[in-house]
Amino acid sequence: MSGKYFISAIIILSFQFFLYGCEPKVEKTEFNWQLRDGFPRPQTPVSNPMTNAKVELGRKIFYDKNLSFNQTQSCATCHQQIFAFAENLQTSVGSSGEKIRRNSPALVNIAYNKTLTWAHSGLDTIERQLLIPMFGENPVELGISGHEEIVLSRFKSDEYQKLFESAFPEEDISFELIVKSLASFVRSLVSLDSPFDHYAYDGDDSALSESALRGMNLFFSEKLECHHCHGGFNFTQSTFHEKQILDRKPFHNTGLYNVSVKGDYPAVDNGLYEITLNDSDKGKFRAPTLRNIEVTAPYMHDGSIATLEQVIDFYAAGGRNIDSGNYQGDGRNNPLKSPFIKGFEISEQEKSDLINFLKSLTDQNFLTNKKYSEPVKDSS
The missing domain is CATH 1.10.760.10 (Cytochrome c-like domain)
Structure with a gap:
């Protein structure tokens, strides 16, 4: 191409993109990531392969305030699409009104992230990271701890029963399945069209x-x-x-x-x-x-x-x-x-x-x- 600045930039971009040719074992699924040609697929846990049904279920739960103990907040409260799934506040506020000490990070291509959150070298899967806002008590975000039964019961409606059955056939509705579906939706948030x-x-x-x-x-x-x-x-x-x-x-x-x-x-x-x-x-x-x-x-x-x-x-x-x-x-x-x-x-x-x-x-x-x-x- 003729762009005079392109060569210097693309050398650096390509270095990280193609240097490592060794491919670890990756769970093959039929999910369409809708990536650009030649872009690598994200890693996904073998225990939670991507499916359209999981993504759709996770999307519904992501926006559902029933996930918080007092039904005041959802994941989308602190991760708003208009702000690239971040929030335009200095730091977020949990469902109990408790101030969170960190700025809400954008959920942009985090399927590619090596680590999650601002500063945790060992937190390397979205499934594990989700447990913090869901069950964490210091600070309280969604505040599920101590309210597990009542929160879980909200996801046993006829509508959710159908979605869970499609995503996880013959499995009982549980927080494990909620986490897996939320992780699948968050992984699907791909941004490569700037x-x-x-x-x-x-x-x-x-x-x-x-x-x-x-x-x-x-x-x-x-x-x-x-x-x-x-x-x-x-x-x-x-x-x-x-x-x-x-x-x-x-x-x-x-x-x-x-x-x-x-x-x-x-x-x-x-x-x-x-x-x-x-x-x-x-x-x-x-x-x-x-x-x-x-x-x-x-x-x-x-x-x-x-x-x-x-x-x-x-x-x-x-x-x-x-x-x-x-x-x-x-x-x-x-x-x-x-x-x-x-x-x-x-x-x-x-x-x-x-x-x-x-x-x-x-x-x-x-x-x-x-x-x-x-x-x-x-x-x-």
Whole structure:
């Protein structure tokens, strides 16, 4: 193709995409992932192969407030399609009114994720991750614990009986089946139809503006180094699929905080350290995908940066200096900060170009696709 910026970008994208030719055992199913030609299939647990019936059941449960103990929230409360299945709040609020300490992550191509949540190196299946919002007690999200029988009884209506029978023939309705169906629906949330995809994979030179093309070149440059943590076709290191099985350790301390000389983050959330208890993991969080990043504000694990412009300013500064208050400290000098966060000079025009490139990763079809939306209720 003739796009003058295409070659430099596609080399980096292809590196992660095709480097690992060893294919692990993958459960073969008839489910149509509707992927682009040549894109690898996500890994799926052998114990929960993808089927259309499971996805449809999971979609209905995803939007059903009966899943919360007090019937006030559903999964979709904190994962809204218009925001790429994130939420436009700094941090979410559980069904009991309890504030959640982290920003609600977007559910974009997470079938490809190597790990789940912001900072857990061992949480590697959606089935396991779902247990946290469903049954977790600190904080309470859906609040099912202690109310298991009454919550489960809500999913034994005639309508649900038919859906469960189709998805799991001759199996009794249970939370295990609810989890499997929810995981299947979430895996089906594939977003690969952005202007960038049309440019990079369809050969449409007109899909990106001149400004976005300049921004793409900046993104993949060694000056900004964005691609080191947000590389590959899914714009994140946290990627796992049938052509890649290597764990690329996608957790980074970005210098967002530095509340002590040892590099601590606020006690409310020290990231990966809480799992590993390794001091070097303080303040490390997973680099999320940048697909649909335009609509997933606010940003960072705690939603503490409001706009893309402010995110770029933060990285340009090489971290964040907080000069007063409980979190006072200069993150630019955090001793545990990633070596990729060095700071850089960027002009206003370059910043505008970079933002236009990031906006080119927005998949409008994903944000409006009715197969991902709340099912239309039967009026009969």
